[in-house]
Amino acid sequence: MIELRVLTADDWLVWRELRLAALAEAPYAFGATLAEWQGDGDREERWRARLGIPGSRNFLALLDGEPAGTASGVPGPRSDVVELISMWVRERARGRGVGDELIRAVERWAAGRERVTALQLAVMRGNEHALALYRRNGFEVTGRLGDALPDGRREHVMTKPLSHALEARLPTEARSLRE
Template identity: 40%
Template sequence: MGPAEVRRLTPEDWEIFRDVRLVALADSPEAFASSLDREQGYDEARWRDWMQPERGVKAIALVEGRVVGVAGGWVPEGRGGAVEVYSMWVDPVARGAGVGALLVEEVVGWAAEQGYHKIELWVVDGNDGAARLYKRLGFEAVNESQPHPNDPGLREWLMVRMLGALI
């Protein structure tokens, strides 16, 4: 497998985002707050709306022209202006090759360009590989958790990374 390249998506790339998002939901349903059944029902207008710049950033990773990962970043209400990394997924064939780090750093780069200083993400309890990746990238676990939206028996734990000095 060759080196990965990361590319930010534009609103015109809605089909690319839709396709990789559906593959991700099928591969790792426990990792997401949504479901494959729900998102298969989205129409073109819904996907296009999700891609608008005011809804944050979406990036894909490509290896030899094939999409092997996706991540998004947005600023949810009620989180004090922190950017949240979400929809993070790497194709099993590309795991362990640095693709996840490239995707997260693309979202972090976007956050920095927008002037944000705090990046957050949620890790499902038991997803130790993801937690190790995020720790290597400078995220620290904090004592905040919430029930998983699709399985209240599971918990998601918050990890945070600060960027630069707060002014």
């Protein structure tokens, strides 16, 4: 069974555990590196600050009660865009719907925000499993590349219009009347 939980800055230890595992297991998938988040970078205030980005929402997926993955929604480059970042699912939880549930959680949250009409993400070139997951969930490659990372790599930018954003903000009674 998949359960979703919203993380706050007080949940920094569980998020730290999963983020370090993600950076160790899939260094090719992220712009950040494990080395940047270890040593001097491994500080409680830094982890809390990451979970406390103003206007963000961070999700933890539990599979059969065990932490299985994370995803975050943060303000995007424009006020009508939310970015999906830090998406990762533990290897043993893959293929069981955890990634889909995390994406849907960020999408529902983004659709409920005023003036947000699109969800955007960046995915590393060659990360075919992630590309398939995002495509299956309605994202399309835009043809734009993200900013150059320190090592010169650039990510593909993908987007999903939230045409149902207004619908998600309507009270339940109003939605049922329209159906």
